[in-house]
Each structure stands twice: as structure tokens, then as C-alpha cells.
Amino acid sequence: MQRYSGFGLLKHSLSYHENWQRAWRNPKPKKKYDVIIVGGGGHGLATAYYLAKEHGITNVAVIEKGHLGGGNTARNTTIVRSNYLWDEAAHLYEHAMKLWEGLSQDLNYNVMFSQRGVLNLGHTLQDMRDIQRRVNANRLNGIDGEVLDTKGVQEIVPNMDCSANRRYPVLGASWQPRAGVARHDAVAWGFARGADSYGVDLIQQCEVVDMIIEDGAIVGVKTNRHGDIMADRVGCVTAGNSGVMAKMAGFELPLESHPLQALVSEPIKPCLDTVVMSNHVHGYVSQSDKGDLVIGAGIDGYNGYGQRGSYPTIEHTLQAIVELFPQFSRVRMNRQWGGIVDTCPDACPIISDTPVENLFFNCGWGTGGFKATPGSGNVFAATLAKGEAHPLAKPFSMFRFHNGALIDEHGAAGVAH
């Protein structure tokens, strides 16, 4: 693999940037692999990368029905933070946060991780109590966090309306300085290039249509374009389609797929150098390097696979944003889209073995999967390599819905992600 560097940029400029090596190959699949990963989004590609890098398992294929990173990886609002309430979730997301901090160097790919801080606003007394509880829990877990009052918030975001006479006055916020945003596509591409450089085969435009299960153990998958591909172990990282995949394997997951929308405005001059989230008025906003405001909010209440959402949800989201930033009321929105998120009853992911031997699932990230991408891939790679759950993944077993050991992050973590 050609390393990217400033010197390389200079060298390639002499040949008009026409001779760059392709970032990854487009190989024909082999008949058999040690591990097949179904789903070539951020989490799947990260899994492949860490399998090769940390566990020396390079005979790996990633099978993707569309193009790499074309699903929710391309559709999120790029926020990265780790200020979760419960220990299990906090440890998992903080593991991801630590990987984020060295990711660009590790991948030799600029993922534009910018630790510009995240504010989770409080608008009521109960909000502020919850924020204090969460920040204290974070600090006990070694995660940075501060409780700010109105003045503290106003100093960080001078152009937000923090006046006391608003319908939902800003009483304060939790502030995680190490949190921030990253370039979502670059994360997928960086992991893809990294995995490919170790010899992982990335098979695109190839859909897994069934699983080959013998004596209660998975031995391979059926695909629509390359026939049967065999494997010792299979990891499913298929987000919104996980329920469909589980059905192929003959069991059910407690997931419901919902549309989650986001939208970006026309590019405007720099005006917001942090991420503002509010659970109470329910919206979040940041400004990308290009200048557009990146805005998101909650899921649509009904189940859907349509990769689009409803207009009332957009209206509610923008009402929330304009409540906080009245000067944004005349900014025009450029694009709006929806992704399909697989939500769990306890709003925590499933990283788990399954009733089928050698088949593992990594799903249920719901509305907050992007921030966990490197951590999710890292612990899922360890799980696939060893055949048993990584210690950080253990609490996220799919069997928790039967034994009752739920991790109730609903409403506890900042905003609905």
C-alpha cells in the first residue's frame, strides 16, 4: 500500500495526480475464508481491519450488497462522544473514543476527527439533575465531563439564545471537551483501505441471500452474484437489515427498524465551532468544515425500511434548532435524507454470539452507531477471532432480553443520540 504523506502529495502533483494507487482492490471472492463479514459499512470494515491488524486473521471477506460505507455510515450526523451513563455503555464508547484519538495516524488516512466538544443542554430542573448524575458517573469512569451553568454555555456558544425568557430556557449543559465530529465517509474509506492492505477481500455489489447452516453451525453464505462462499465463522454487521439476516439464520432479534432523518443547510460562514445537542427540545446541530449546518433529531415513530422520513419530523427538528438559534431561521436547507436504524428495546447494541454456532451479530446500534465505529469493530474482531465475547462486549449479549440484564441507556445518554 502506498503511504499517504505531504511528500507524496508533492510528488503526485508533478504527474497531475493521475497516478495515485487505487485505495483498495476489487477482487473476485475465493471459495472459502476464515471469516466472512456481512455488511461493508463502517463497523464491518473496522471489524475486518482489526481482525487483520490485531489478530493476524487476514483470510477475510467483507460482503456488501451495495457500495462500501453507503448505508448509515454515509447518512449520520458524524458526532462522536462517550458520555454515556451506565458503566457497560460508557466503557464501550470510551474504548471507541480512545481509538478515535489515534485513528488518522493508525490508518494513515485523515478521518478529520475534530475534538471540538459536545454540549448536551438542560432546559428544566430535572434535565440539570440528570446531567449532574451523568457527568458524575462519567468522571467516575474516567471520562471527561463538566456541568456548565447558563453563563458557561453562553461563553462556549455566544450566538445561542440563552435568555431566561425563552419557552425552554437554557439552564446549563454537560460539556465533554474530548467529544467532537469526524468525517464519516473517510472513516469507512480509511478502514477499507487499511483492511485491503492486509489482504482482506472487499466484495461489493454482492448480496447475501441465505446462510448455509449444518448441524446448528454456520458453514457459509449464499450470495446472489458469486454463488456459495464458505467460512469458518461469519459476523453479521448489517444494521437495519439485521432482522432480515437473523430470520435467514432461523432466530429472532428484538430489533425494530425505524427511519432516522438528518439534513444539511446551505454553506454559511463559520458560526458554530462545537456540537450542540438538546434532549428536551430534541435537536442537534454542528457546522461542517464546508460550512453547512448538520442537523438531526429523533426517529420517526413507526417502523420503516424506506430510507426516508416524514415531514412532521423535519418540522419538529427545525423548530428545535430555531428555538436555540433564532438567527438560523432564514438559513435554507440543502438536502434531507433518512437512514434505517435498528433500535433495541434498551437503546444499546447487540454484540453477541447467537443460537447458531460460529455465527455472530453486531447490530442494534440504533441512532448512535457512528461514534462507536472503531470500538465496535475492535471488540467485534476480538469476539470473532476468539469465538467468545470480548470483555467489553459481554454485557451486550442478545440473551440479555431473556435474562433481564438490560443496559437501560434510554434517555440517560445526552440526547436520543
Place this chain on the structure above:
Amino acid sequence: MFYIYCPHCREHREEEEFHAKGQAHIARPADPDNCTDEEWGNYVFFRKNPRGLHHELWYHSTGCRKFFNVTRDTVSYEIKEVYKIGEQPQVVAKG
């Protein structure tokens, strides 16, 4: 934007008057005290998540505040039928 027919009000109303309440026709186990953990977990947490026809419960929250069922396609979002609680759907998925 859905335009939903409420079988109680007998009128079409806009989506914002309603709340989706998830899967319809969930039967509580007849003998909860003697359920296995698996049966109880399935009842509480496991929901059908079909790609296609879905029977779901809706609530006319800012209208008549009554519940009713809807059969809807989760890909095209088309509402196939609306029927009252206690009735069975006419449009059902094949297979």
C-alpha cells in the same frame, strides 16, 4: 406525510394527530406466573420487524384518543387498511 383514516372518527386526519404504537395483536401470556424467562422476554421485548406488510397499533392521540389497527407496507409506507381493535386484518402477508 401519512393521511390516516380514523375508524372511530370516520375521517381522514393528518399524521401529526396520531402516534404509532408498534406491533398489533400482541397476546399477553395466559399464565404469566408460569412463563419461562424466554417466553416472558419474547412477550416483552421481541417484536415483528417485517420488510413489507406490518400490522400495527396506532393511537389517535390528539383526536378521539382511541386505539385502532393499521396494515401498512414498511417499504412503500402505503396504508393498506384500517380496522378496529378486536377485528382481524383482511390484508395479510403471503407465506
